[in-house]
Amino acid sequence: MISAAVVTASVRVTLLSDIHYDPQYGTTKAFSQCVTSNSSVWGVAGCDTSPQLIQRALDDVSRQGTSFIFYGGDWQRHDYHNSGLAPAALFTDLSERFRNVTVDGSHGTVAFSASLGNNDVVPDYYFEWESAASVQELTARVQAMETAGLLTATEAGVMEKCGYYTYEKATLHVIVLHTLLWAFRLRPYLSDAVADPCSQFAFLKSELQKVRDSGKRAVILGHVPPGLDTYKVLKGGFKTPPDDLYWKPEYLSAYDAIIYAYKDVVALQLFGHTHRFALQVFPANGVLSIILPAISPIFSNNPSYLLADFREKDWFLQDVRIRYSTRDGVFHAGTSAKAALKISADLASLPQLRSAVKKLATDDEAWKNYLQMYCGGETRPEVFPGEACDAHCRYVVVCSMLESNYTSIQNCVADFFADSSEAPCRTSPGVVATILIFSVMVLAVAVLLVRMARSGQTTLACHNFTKVGWWRSLLSIRPTSSIVVETELHVPA
Numbered sequence: 001m002i003s004a005a006v007v008t009a010s011v012r013v014t015l016l017s018d019i020h021y022d023p024q025y026g027t028t029k030a031f032s033q034c035v036t037s038n039s040s041v042w043g044v045a046g047c048d049t050s051p052q053l054i055q056r057a058l059d060d061v062s063r064q065g066t067s068f069i070f071y072g073g074d075w076q077r078h079d080y081h082n083s084g085l086a087p088a089a090l091f092t093d094l095s096e097r098f099r100n101v102t103v104d105g106s107h108g109t110v111a112f113s114a115s116l117g118n119n120d121v122v123p124d125y126y127f128e129w130e131s132a133a134s135v136q137e138l139t140a141r142v143q144a145m146e147t148a149g150l151l152t153a154t155e156a157g158v159m160e161k162c163g164y165y166t167y168e169k170a171t172l173h174v175i176v177l178h179t180l181l182w183a184f185r186l187r188p189y190l191s192d193a194v195a196d197p198c199s200q201f202a203f204l205k206s207e208l209q210k211v212r213d214s215g216k217r218a219v220i221l222g223h224v225p226p227g228l229d230t231y232k233v234l235k236g237g238f239k240t241p242p243d244d245l246y247w248k249p250e251y252l253s254a255y256d257a258i259i260y261a262y263k264d265v266v267a268l269q270l271f272g273h274t275h276r277f278a279l280q281v282f283p284a285n286g287v288l289s290i291i292l293p294a295i296s297p298i299f300s301n302n303p304s305y306l307l308a309d310f311r312e313k314d315w316f317l318q319d320v321r322i323r324y325s326t327r328d329g330v331f332h333a334g335t336s337a338k339a340a341l342k343i344s345a346d347l348a349s350l351p352q353l354r355s356a357v358k359k360l361a362t363d364d365e366a367w368k369n370y371l372q373m374y375c376g377g378e379t380r381p382e383v384f385p386g387e388a389c390d391a392h393c394r395y396v397v398v399c400s401m402l403e404s405n406y407t408s409i410q411n412c413v414a415d416f417f418a419d420s421s422e423a424p425c426r427t428s429p430g431v432v433a434t435i436l437i438f439s440v441m442v443l444a445v446a447v448l449l450v451r452m453a454r455s456g457q458t459t460l461a462c463h464n465f466t467k468v469g470w471w472r473s474l475l476s477i478r479p480t481s482s483i484v485v486e487t488e489l490h491v492p493a
């Protein structure tokens, strides 16, 4: 029999991300093609989340009776800027829905913290902390959260400056970051001379020092993750760091240095944005990051979220399990990270996690299990650009979890190919050009031979090539045997 002490020794947390709520779903003002009442409200690839789907998801969260809800950002539908909705309209609506979710009450009746995503600024990716317009937009959203009771006045006061704040509980600090500030895609483009955008590194460091001094633990919560934009690389191959990485490398180094120095107090890092479940086990960082799956079905994934179990006394992560809907509005329990990756202990040891992630490149069963979580509860080949994941794709996905440095990721992929019997099925541009030139030559010779046959030529001699008359003769057509056939057809039987 399990004692009550063991049962209460863990704390369960809901981890949600990327709702991309579209209140105008099913109307002419909806995002993308879901503009009629015929659009299924339970999830259509290419569309964002309907009011019905978000309510189903949050009702399912309520039934789980978790202690906290952590939300990874991208509250708003895509292209909110052109939706005609007021700045705080969506945050007001969604904040009320979040506030009404039932938690177990062990840490208050509202136990919620959330980051902002690149779609929560307007236009997407646009945030300028020194501009009145950006600050006004941010304030409207933060105040909507505060009015709904999701933020205290102190938390709102901090968040209004740059979008980051700390949610403090008895044994845990959730340090909420606005990681868009470190992204290549931030607009207006930030000069490389800015070493600490909006003083977020100074904030992170001082908060982690407070956590260490108070003997607590920290969870980091942000939206845009560090590392590789896997989907982009799977679609178009490796290009350049600004094309393929989410964060600028100098900000990644600054971030990693801070987390590594405080890795004894950081329990876990959580990010969203990719809409694909992943574990990041980067050596230079030293602490596990989880990329949360999405509720929005826009990128062909199932609507899904995670339940995380932590050891209460020190917030060591034990396991995360996915809950998902197969686009029918019903949520199911899916596999857990421990089961998928065949890990026997909890998820707190980075070296053990690294070796488990590495095995995904060679262990077909573990890879199959992991793909279920990656795609949102069940394997869905359509989440990959080519609607399938070949060896190259598999190695890119695995290496994007093992390494965050651009060169290291590519070396990792090459190493997996070197260790396997699979040849990388990537053809170099030189080979493609040679094949193309050869094909054109073969075609030209074929056309020449056909013209020779039709004009009655029988000899292919080099000296002919210099004679204009010979080339002209190719354009003439010798009377063919079809006339003979016609005559023959008239021969009386």
Ligand SMILES: [Zn+2]
Residues within 6 Å of the ligand: 018, 020, 074, 117, 119, 273, 274, 275
């Ligand atoms: Zn998103």
